[in-house]
Amino acid sequence: MKELAGRLAAVDPDAGAAVTVITYFDRLAESRAGLEALVRGAAVLAGCPARLADPERRVRLRVEPDGRRADSEDAPGPGWPCAPLVPGGPPALWLERAGAPGTSVVDAVILERASAAVRAVLDRTRGRAPAPPVDDPALVETVLDAGAPLPARLHAARSLGLDGAGPDARVRAVAVADGPARIVADGRALPAAGRMGVGPAVAVEDLPRSWDAARTALRFTSDGGGQEPERPVVHADELGDVALLAALVVPGAEPAADVRAVEAAAADAPWMLRTLHAVASTASLRAAAGEINVHHSTLQDRLTHAEHLLGWSVRTPQGRFRLHLALTMRHLTRSQ
Incomplete structure (x- = not known):
């Protein structure tokens, strides 16, 4: 690999330097180097300070290009080349190369190899970080x-x-x-x-x-x-198993007979649908009256009118189940 790096450097200095970086971090990974050694390697290879910050795992360290550790609480510079520890995650590794117009090929390789090695060490020693937001x-x-x-x-x-x-x-x-x-x-x-x-x-x-x-x-x-x-x-x-209804009810299809009955009742009075939903979704008629904020006797009068339009009683367990099914199918008919 050293011979290959020498040959590439004669043709393309960046390519030769990139191979050297890859070889360097592969050797550190094989020797199970620690975090400070990895950040030190990034700093020495880049010729500028390198820093690592992973707040969730309480890791923060900074190394000068001469290999001395010199931690800092200062915020990273906005233009510094950087890399996340996981794809899509926040920046966690920086090269303090101030004034650079962009990330060079060699810096990009240093950050990529160093961040991968750092991630492996952190996963092994301090547990895996939470998955980043998935939004691509x-x-x-x-x-x-x-x-x-x-x-x-x-x-x-x-x-x-x-x-x-x-x-x-x-x-x-x-x-x-x-x-x-x-x-x-x-x-x-x-x-x-x-x-x-x-x-x-x-x-x-x-x-x-x-x-x-x-x-x-x-x-x-x-x-x-x-x-x-x-x-x-x-x-x-x-x-x-209620989810099975979704396969039976196609949006926009001709509604079933009970659904048509609910639609007809809903068209008769502005309070109808809210009342029927309250009856179908609560434990008792008294609870349904409280849900829609009406007196119990008012609810009874409404249900008498609704039952006349629907064609079945909604005051029995069977009738309420039928109503709940009809309301659910009505919703699915309208949903996409």
């Missing part, structure tokens, strides 16, 4: 595509940093209304993105299955318009 639409689309070859999906997952949480990590696909697909690590907060269907937690290779379930769950969400209860986030895990 093209890569996310590949990971979620069941028709894409598994190697292509796994490669896209690595590019997104999804392999950074270990082989036992679980992730969820998130379908967002009027927005790009998202992927979140299981247990982490969901993005603030309006109506969302959340798929089950799965291994990375099973994300297409989570995505299918997330898209189904999205159809059960509601923004509260049209007198429907607001339900901005629906988890596929919580739907159970």
